[in-house]
Amino acid sequence: MNISKEKDFSNWFNTIISDAQLCDLRYNVKGFVVFRPWAVKTMKLMYEEYEKVLEKNGHEPAIFPSLIPEKNFDIEGEHVKGFTPEVFWVESAGDSKLEERLAMRPTSETAMYQMYSLWVRGRVDLPIKIYQSCQVWRYETKATKPFFRSREFHWIEAHDAFATKEEAEAQVEQDMQMSKQVLTEKLGIPFVFFQRPQWDKFPGAVNTFAADTLMPDGKALQLPSTHLLGQNFSKAFDVAFQNEKEEKEFVWQTCYGPCISRIYGALFCIHGDERGLVLPFEFAPLQAVIVPILGKGKDGASIIKYCQSICNILQGAGIRAKVDESENTPGFKYNYWELRGVPVRIEVGGREAEGAKATILVRDGEKKDKKEVAFDELVGHIMEEGKKLSMRLKRQADEKFANSLHEAKTMHELGEKLKLGGIVRIPFVSMENDSKKYADEIKEKFAGDVRGIKYPAEKAPSGEKCVVSGKEATCWAYVAKQY
RNA sequence: GGGGCUGUGUGCUAACCUGGUAUGCUUCCGCGUUCGGGACGCGGCGGUCUGAGUUCAAAUCUCGGCAGCCCCA
Numbered sequence: 001m002n003i004s005k006e007k008d009f010s011n012w013f014n015t016i017i018s019d020a021q022l023c024d025l026r027y028n029v030k031g032f033v034v035f036r037p038w039a040v041k042t043m044k045l046m047y048e049e050y051e052k053v054l055e056k057n058g059h060e061p062a063i064f065p066s067l068i069p070e071k072n073f074d075i076e077g078e079h080v081k082g083f084t085p086e087v088f089w090v091e092s093a094g095d096s097k098l099e100e101r102l103a104m105r106p107t108s109e110t111a112m113y114q115m116y117s118l119w120v121r122g123r124v125d126l127p128i129k130i131y132q133s134c135q136v137w138r139y140e141t142k143a144t145k146p147f148f149r150s151r152e153f154h155w156i157e158a159h160d161a162f163a164t165k166e167e168a169e170a171q172v173e174q175d176m177q178m179s180k181q182v183l184t185e186k187l188g189i190p191f192v193f194f195q196r197p198q199w200d201k202f203p204g205a206v207n208t209f210a211a212d213t214l215m216p217d218g219k220a221l222q223l224p225s226t227h228l229l230g231q232n233f234s235k236a237f238d239v240a241f242q243n244e245k246e247e248k249e250f251v252w253q254t255c256y257g258p259c260i261s262r263i264y265g266a267l268f269c270i271h272g273d274e275r276g277l278v279l280p281f282e283f284a285p286l287q288a289v290i291v292p293i294l295g296k297g298k299d300g301a302s303i304i305k306y307c308q309s310i311c312n313i314l315q316g317a318g319i320r321a322k323v324d325e326s327e328n329t330p331g332f333k334y335n336y337w338e339l340r341g342v343p344v345r346i347e348v349g350g351r352e353a354e355g356a357k358a359t360i361l362v363r364d365g366e367k368k369d370k371k372e373v374a375f376d377e378l379v380g381h382i383m384e385e386g387k388k389l390s391m392r393l394k395r396q397a398d399e400k401f402a403n404s405l406h407e408a409k410t411m412h413e414l415g416e417k418l419k420l421g422g423i424v425r426i427p428f429v430s431m432e433n434d435s436k437k438y439a440d441e442i443k444e445k446f447a448g449d450v451r452g453i454k455y456p457a458e459k460a461p462s463g464e465k466c467v468v469s470g471k472e473a474t475c476w477a478y479v480a481k482q483y
Numbered sequence: 484g485g486g487g488c489u490g491u492g493u494g495c496u497a498a499c500c501u502g503g504u505a506u507g508c509u510u511c512c513g514c515g516u517u518c519g520g521g522a523c524g525c526g527g528c529g530g531u532c533u534g535a536g537u538u539c540a541a542a543u544c545u546c547g548g549c550a551g552c553c554c555c556a
Contacts, residue, residue, distance in 0.1 A: 010553075018494085028532090030550065141484080295518045331520035349519060359519085367520075447556070
C-alpha cells in the first residue's frame with residue numbers, strides 16, 4: 001500500500017481496512033460495519049485470551065439478554081442521564097406497538113443488576129464475578145470511525161459485586177492488572193491508566209479508571225476502563241445481603257469493559273507499517289504461509305508435495321499454516337500476505353525441495369533478511385522467530401509511547417507540546433467538578449482533553465502553580481488530544 | 484455540535500461546468516502461455532446510491548433522503 005501511517009494516518013487507516021479486508025464499510029446503516037474474516041479471526045483469539053485471563057481471576061461467563069425494559073433503565077439517575085441520549089429503542093414488534101419500549105443494551109448494568117438483586121441473599125452469595133462477551137449499541141452522535149467508534153461494538157463486560165468496599169477497590173486493581181497482562185504483555189499495546197476527572201466519569205460511577213494508548217497521529221485512544229461503582233447501583237437495584245449482625249447491607253460493585261473491536265483497531269494501528277498489517281505471532285489468523293515457486297523446468301508436483309509436508313509438520317506443532325496454491329505469481333503472494341500481516345513467509349522452490357530446506361522471511365524483515373532453514377529445524381525456528389517478532393513489536397511500541405510523553409509548565413508550552421502529539425503532563429488545580437472550567441479552557445484553546453491523574457497516584461506537586469488557573473496545583477494532570 | 488467534500492460495474496476512474504449512444508484500468512468467469520518481489524494475450528459477465536422535480540431528453544441541473552470521507556469544536 002506504501003502509505004506512511006505517521007504522515008498520513010487517516011489515509012493509511014482507510015486503505016488498510018479495505019485492502020487487507022478487515023471490514024466492509026458498504027453496509028447501509030450509518031455507524032455499522034461488516035467485520036470480515038481476517039479481522040474476526042484475530043478478534044476471536046483476543047476474546048479467547050481475555051476470557052482465559054478473566055476466568056483465571058475468578059470470573060465466570062454468562063449471557064444476558066440484549067434488550068432491556070425501559071423501566072430498568074430508569075432506575076439509576078446518573079446512568080439514565082448519561083446513556084439515554086445514545087440508546088437505540090425497540091418500539092414495536094410486527095404490527096403492534098410494544099406496551100413498554102425496550103432498549104438495545106448500550107451496556108448491561110441495568111440488565112444484570114436486577115438479577116444480582118435476586119441472586120444475592122447472604123455473604124455466601126458473594127462475591128459475584130461475572131463477565132459476558134457480547135455486542136452493544138450506542139447511537140454515537142460524533143463522527144463514527146470503524147473499530148474506534150461504531151454504533152455497534154464488540155466487547156467484554158465484567159460486573160462484580162462484593163461485600164466490602166476494600167474488595168471492590170482491589171477488583172479495580174485486578175482489572176488493571178488484567179489489562180496489562182492482555183494488552184501489554186500479549187498484544188504489545190502500551191498504555192497508561194488514568195483516574196478520570198470527576199466530570200468525566202462513567203455515568204453512575206464513583207470513580208472511573210481508563211487506559212489510554214496513542215495512535216500514530218499522536219492522539220489518545222481510550223482502551224479498557226474499569227469503574228468503581230460503590231453502592232450507587234446496589235442501592236438503586238436493591239442488591240443487598242444480610243450481614244453477620246443480621247442487618248441489610250448493600251454490595252459494593254465494579255464493572256470493567258475491554259472493547260475487543262477497538263483494541264483490535266489499536267493493535268493494527270500501533271504495529272502496522274507502510275506495507276500493511278503486522279501482527280503479533282500469537283494473534284495472527286495465519287502464522288506461516290508457504291509460497292511454492294514453480295516454473296518451467298521444475299518438478300511442480302514434487303515442490304507442492306514438499307510444501308504440503310512442511311505445512312503438515314507446522315500444523316502438527318500447533319502453528320497456523322497453509323500453502324498458498326492460488327494461481328498468482330510469487331511476487332503477488334508476497335505482497336498479499338505481507339499486507340495481511342502474516343508473521344512468517346516460507347518460500348519453497350526447486351532449490352529448497354531438493355535440499356530439504358526452506359527460505360524464511362519474517363514479516364518485519366527486508367528481502368536481505370531471508371534465511372535458509374533446514375526442514376528439521378523449521379518448527380523450532382518459526383516458533384523462535386515468532387516469539388522474537390512479538391517482542392520486537394512490543395519493544396518498538398513501548399519506545400515510541402515513552403517518547404510521546406511530554407511535560408509543560410505554562411499554557412504556551414502546553415499548546416506547543418500538544419502540537420507534537422502524545423500526552424502532556426501539567427501541574428493542575430484539581431480533578432474535582434469545580435475545576436472543570438479550567439479543563440474546558442484547555443479544550444477550547446488547544447483541543448486537548450484532561451485525561452486525569454495517573455493511577456497509581458503520583459506524588460502531588462509541591463510549590464507548582466496550575467498552568468491554567470495559576471492556583472496552587474494539587475495534582476499532575478495529563479492532557480492529550482483524543483479520539 | 485459546526486463547516487466542507489463526495490457518491491458512476493467488485494474497486495478505481497472518464498464523461499458532469501456546457502443535459503443527447505457511459506470511457507479506460509482492475510476484479511470476476513473462460514481458454515492458453517507464465518511463476519525466485521504485485522505476469523501476459525484473446526474472449527466474456529457486469530454500472531450512473533435513492534426519491535421527487537425541471538426537460539422532448541438527466542450520470543449531468545434543482546430539492547429531499549441515505550451513506551462515506553475530511554476539517555473544526
